[in-house]
Amino acid sequence: xxxxxxxxxxxxxxxxxxxxxxxxxxxxxxxxxxxxxxxxxxxxxxxxxxxxxxxxxxxxxxxxxxxxxxxxxxxxxxxxxxxxxxxxxxxxxxxxxxxxxxxxxxxxxxxxxxxxxxxxxxxxxxxxxxxxxxxxxxxxxxxxxxxxxxxxxxxxxxxxxxxxxxxxxxxxxxxxxxxxxxxxxxxxxxxxxxxxxxxxxxxxxxxxxxxxxxxxxxxxxxxxxxxxxxxxxxxxxxxxxxxxxxxxxxxxxxxxxxxxxxxxxxxxxxxxxxxxxxxxxxxxxxxxxxxxxxxxxxxxxxxxxxxxxxxx
Amino acid sequence: xxxxxxxxxxxxxxxxxxxxxxxxxxxxxxxxxxxxxxxxxxxxxxxxxxxxxxxxxxxxxxxxxxxxxxxxxxxxxxxxxxxxxxxxxxxxxxxxxxxxxxxxxxxxxxxxxxxxxxxxxxxxxxxxxxxxxxxxxxxxxxxxxxxxxxxxxxxxxxxxxxxxxxxxxxxxxxxxxxxxxxxxxxxxxxxxxxxxxxxxxxxxxxxxxxxxxxxxxxxxxxxxxxxxxxxxxxxxxxxxxxxxxxxxxxxxxxxxxxxxxxxxxxxxxxxxxxxxxxxxxxxxxxxxxxxxxxxxxxxxxxxxxxx
Numbered sequence: 203x204x205x206x207x208x209x210x211x212x213x214x215x216x217x218x219x220x221x222x223x224x225x226x227x228x229x230x231x232x233x234x235x236x237x238x239x240x241x242x243x244x245x246x247x248x249x250x251x252x253x254x255x256x257x258x259x260x261x262x263x264x265x266x267x268x269x270x271x272x273x274x275x276x277x278x279x280x281x282x283x284x285x286x287x288x289x290x291x292x293x294x295x296x297x298x299x300x301x302x303x304x305x306x307x308x309x310x311x312x313x314x315x316x317x318x319x320x321x322x323x324x325x326x327x328x329x330x331x332x333x334x335x336x337x338x339x340x341x342x343x344x345x346x347x348x349x350x351x352x353x354x355x356x357x358x359x360x361x362x363x364x365x366x367x368x369x370x371x372x373x374x375x376x377x378x379x380x381x382x383x384x385x386x387x388x389x390x391x392x393x394x395x396x397x398x399x400x401x402x403x404x405x406x407x408x409x410x411x412x413x414x415x416x417x418x419x420x421x422x423x424x425x426x427x428x429x430x431x432x433x434x435x436x437x438x439x440x441x442x443x444x445x446x447x448x449x450x451x452x453x454x455x456x457x458x459x460x461x462x463x464x465x466x467x468x469x470x471x472x473x474x475x476x477x478x479x480x481x482x483x484x485x486x487x488x489x490x491x492x493x494x495x496x497x498x499x500x501x502x503x504x505x506x507x508x509x510x511x512x513x514x
Numbered sequence: 515x516x517x518x519x520x521x522x523x524x525x526x527x528x529x530x531x532x533x534x535x536x537x538x539x540x541x542x543x544x545x546x547x548x549x550x551x552x553x554x555x556x557x558x559x560x561x562x563x564x565x566x567x568x569x570x571x572x573x574x575x576x577x578x579x580x581x582x583x584x585x586x587x588x589x590x591x592x593x594x595x596x597x598x599x600x601x602x603x604x605x606x607x608x609x610x611x612x613x614x615x616x617x618x619x620x621x622x623x624x625x626x627x628x629x630x631x632x633x634x635x636x637x638x639x640x641x642x643x644x645x646x647x648x649x650x651x652x653x654x655x656x657x658x659x660x661x662x663x664x665x666x667x668x669x670x671x672x673x674x675x676x677x678x679x680x681x682x683x684x685x686x687x688x689x690x691x692x693x694x695x696x697x698x699x700x701x702x703x704x705x706x707x708x709x710x711x712x713x714x715x716x717x718x719x720x721x722x723x724x725x726x727x728x729x730x731x732x733x734x735x736x737x738x739x740x741x742x743x744x745x746x747x748x749x750x751x752x753x754x755x756x757x758x759x760x761x762x763x764x765x766x767x768x769x770x771x772x773x774x775x776x777x778x779x780x781x782x783x784x785x786x787x788x789x790x791x792x793x794x795x796x797x798x799x800x801x802x803x804x805x806x807x808x809x810x811x812x813x814x815x816x817x818x819x820x821x
Contacts, residue, residue: 268811269600280520288811293523293607305602306594308540320532321606324521366521 307346704805
């Protein structure tokens, strides 16, 4: 599939982007983790970065934080080159890493929060206390004795409490039970309503953040294969209910992400990537009868852009 | 361009203060163990004194302990950090290289507090047992700097002199610990596997010496032994840094009478100690700064790819 990079809403030169990368590449020996990625995250947008395991999502976030050196290209956060201004970039960023590791195992949660507060002059102590309450942090418990979910709560509190203008959340709800997941998403929504914040989230659970999402990017084997606004994605990836004549052959370059057929009728349902009018025209020209075109939920539309083995 | 109001980075003084606090907190466990050992040692010394043993003298330059602690201290300072990976320390908004040096400085502050505590404790012990506190005391001096073979030294050849340690020798434990700490910290932040280096380098020297002896290559054997001698017992060697050469100058000999006595081949020289201290700490700082470049904030290795 050729990349579907929207020219609209932040997909341009990155002038109004909080985060932009240009040809960002990361290699680990011979393995290419990121291959010339041009990410555009508009200011104050919630951008969901999707991809199968190993697609390069976490690597992209690490490069934005300047935690690892890029093999090529640039990454900019609020106009700051991440490679040259790592500390300044990290000061603007609330980061939830992929790993469930909140730092010093011998510290208590309360001590870690206090420790972090010194490093962020913008730390909001009242808000940190509110987050601790809402996420039911066990402030007296040592970090080394926390469960995976408890550690995630601490990481989320650390990321949000200094009210950063940018949140980089790598699987933020991973390890949380459904009740806490819901609470975290509510807190995130509240956070976004309170203060203009740009959010870049990687997740395998798009439905959880569906209500917040503005933009979607899809990484496949280190390459950014799609990047567009949410509504554009839902217009680009749609479900077509088609009636097919006998011996019908689909146009060769039609991008069919998923299909379902009915034996009782001659109908098939195809999830097709492309402009609706153009797809309809081509199907009709090829002899098929398009009965209905419907939008997909965001998660389904986004997953249609992932490799087949992931999207099914 | 973004409309976000950018947040400032922390002041380096705040980061240092916080790291001092963090390192001190992280050392609570080892500190308790050290305190228990110190208390046990002191109890034994007092018990011996009460039962007729000698008092405990206060001679800070004679103890290698601060130097040894200085060498080991970086292990405790860095034990919770993934020095070459992604750890909490590196997620914070401080330049990575500077942050590494801040942590080293914080560890040094804690080390100095530890040495001070140890000295005050030893001073207290000397006061309790009525020991000599940097006062004059008689020492036996060898007529020449060369230690004779066992059982051949005539007791009449020994000269007894009154030795009054210079007050500046109070500083030896602090400078010894500092020099050792700076060197060990350079290894800690500069190499991925410090233990391999710590074991590998002496082993290599030993291997060279063994090969020289086995193959009867005197040059090789001498090279190894002279290198060790130069680094350890040389005029400005490690012993000069750690004990103002009190360790290498003081030795036990067996007299012709069969009696074993402690003798001095010379007395500590303040000038030599000062030069050795400056050399070792200076070299340590240079190596530390060079080693910290391994932790530098990552730089882009090549020009951006053209669209």
